[in-house]
Amino acid sequence: MGVDVVVDRLGETYSEPLMTSSAATPFPHRHLLGIEYLSPDEISALLDLSDAYVDLNRRPEKKLSRMRGRTQINLFFETSTRTKTSFELAGKRLGADVINMSVEGSAIKKGETLIDTAMTLNAMQPDAMVIRHSDSGAADLLSQKVNGSVINAGDGSHAHPTQALLDALTIRRRLGRLQGLTVAICGDILHSRVARSNIQLLNKMGALVRVVAPPTLLPAAVDRLGVEVHHDMVAGLKNADIVMMLRLQSERMKGAFVPSIREYFRYYGLDRDKLAHANPDALIMHPGPMNRGVEIDTEVADDINRSVIREQVEMGVAVRMACLDALVHQELVSPTEARA
């Protein structure tokens, strides 16, 4: 491939672009580990390209050739339905050969370390590795050991950058902007990588971010992340443009973090009454999978005018196509060219 690999001291590696067409802009990142490495302009450009891929994905003929001959390995150490499927479709629609590896049946089960697995897979020359892992920093570690691109599909409670990008795309397509919007992220902030990545992205793009949760579900010093902190849903949702609900895992609602489902829903579940305090046209988002009757009322989740939860899933495929495309080529093709 003849790629010049540059490794800086932070371990973030990138390579010189191989070719620059007139219609493409450089995207000097080899990995997508978190939102912190992206500039606002790069985020906007990724969303522009994603927009083009949304259009393509709505055509009957969806196959492109931008990743023809490239190999993508999806390495999922945590169970996942939508993210894995989304990344698989994204790679395939770009023409890549996509391999799914899950922990079941892998050498990990036999005691192999993450690095050994990575080195083994790396020897097979993949161009992109998509990793999900229950430990924060796993994607980072992997990126230090492989030659191809690493995309973080969720590591522990740390980051889920493609989720933040697809959320941003969903919002931008509905409301036309991110700048100046008030976004309330509600629920289990403590354990949420989605929340952390969204806080970073939305702050970079000039949105006002609030977190709303009981004190037990907020991490220490969360206010230092540049968010308004609320323990009360009514105050937290007041005049919000976006209400982003997070999943509360069932083992966390039996008394350790919150007393019960009943109490959690009463104070933190999104229902009509609480939603009434947000802006009248506020959008409802959820990264899925939803716990109906725990963090969100069915009536609200299925409100076709307000809930964009299904749209988020559609945007996911397009965003992941844009990310794979940009990382593998280290450039962002212009949306017009991508559509052609």
Place this chain on the structure above:
Amino acid sequence: MAENIAFTNARLLDPASGTDIPGDVLVKNGAIADIGSLFANGAPDDCSIVDCGGHCLAPGLIDMMATLGEPGREHKETIATGTQAAAAGGITTVVASPDTRPIMDEIALVEFLDRQAQASGVINVLPSASITKGMAGTEMTEIGLLTEAGAALFTDGYRSISNPQVLRRALSYASHFDALISHHTEVPELAGDGVMNDGETATRLGLGGIPNIAETIMLERDLRITELTGGRYHAASISTSESVAAMRVAKDKGLRVTCGVAPYHFSLNEYEVGHYRTFTKVSPPLRSEADREAIVAGLADGTIDIIASHHRPEDPEAKRLPFAQAAYGAAGLETMFLIGLELYHKGQLSLLDLLARMALRPADILGLPQGRLARGAPADMVIFNPDTPARIDAAAFQSKSKNSPFDQRPVQGKVLRTVVGGVTVFEAE
């Protein structure tokens, strides 16, 4: 109570305003309508008159911790007998401990207690709920919903939450609802098989000892957790000089922490165990004389906020056992005030300060309008003579249980009348 009642010829004692003057109280519709020298020319005709005979009239006492037996322990106490005992002791509001069967950890149980209190209680009964489900010390209860249902505070009774993470999360969670967490502080592993204070007496008696550090380590742990989480923390019952010192430090730091003591911790020491007197088996245990003196000093300087009865009724079968096997706890509703008056008679606490520890501070901690003689406040009052010589007679208790370590103790003071919402609920013969 539409009736107007004039309480005349009283010595008015109000810890909130520091008042100690002769005067009268006019009660209308169950609330205090006026106070002061009201009836120099006789009470108005539309009033019934209670002549206080120059005796003390003070806000009714508020007891932040008493076991009332219902549901599930009705053979030891009921709300009817418990509140009658409380009334006889000058208490007008009591927080019912959640150590019932089943344990008060569900909304339905709090509502049940409320209904029982309305039906058979003669004074105000405030339900409390456990901090953890089944008081198992692992999973927090529905602190928000239980607060809405009327739980005045949260406590695991005489059990301590040994897992600090559980207490941390409970305090943190409760802070959003401004709920009060009241905690019994004793490291179970350090208490071990101890049944009385660790030391010479325990050694001579061959009984297992509970060292002071069992209490103070957990208290200091709790205070540090509260410093991290915020929220309102109350150490239910402290007994050691080290605990008083720890509370003093925490209060100097400005933490929202309070603490209470039981009457036996400022009036008795470990020698009272004598020859295995199981009525002196209490938790935390009776401590050394130096600890007792430190508790008195803590009460005097305000480090210790409140005195609660820690009424823990036990039937004879639970106490007529070898010391190690006997149940913990002492009946305390009827003796709390009389034992408290000893502090006054010894010159360790003024009457007003004693009333602050037993009425005003508990009211403030619980957010109640009671605890003061003020216009508009509920007419919950106690009329007493602090000087009447008497002897405590457990056999004459209103309480179903007679397990008092103070039985036959000579005391000075007598509750003459207890009034709740303008209604006399106890009157001495």
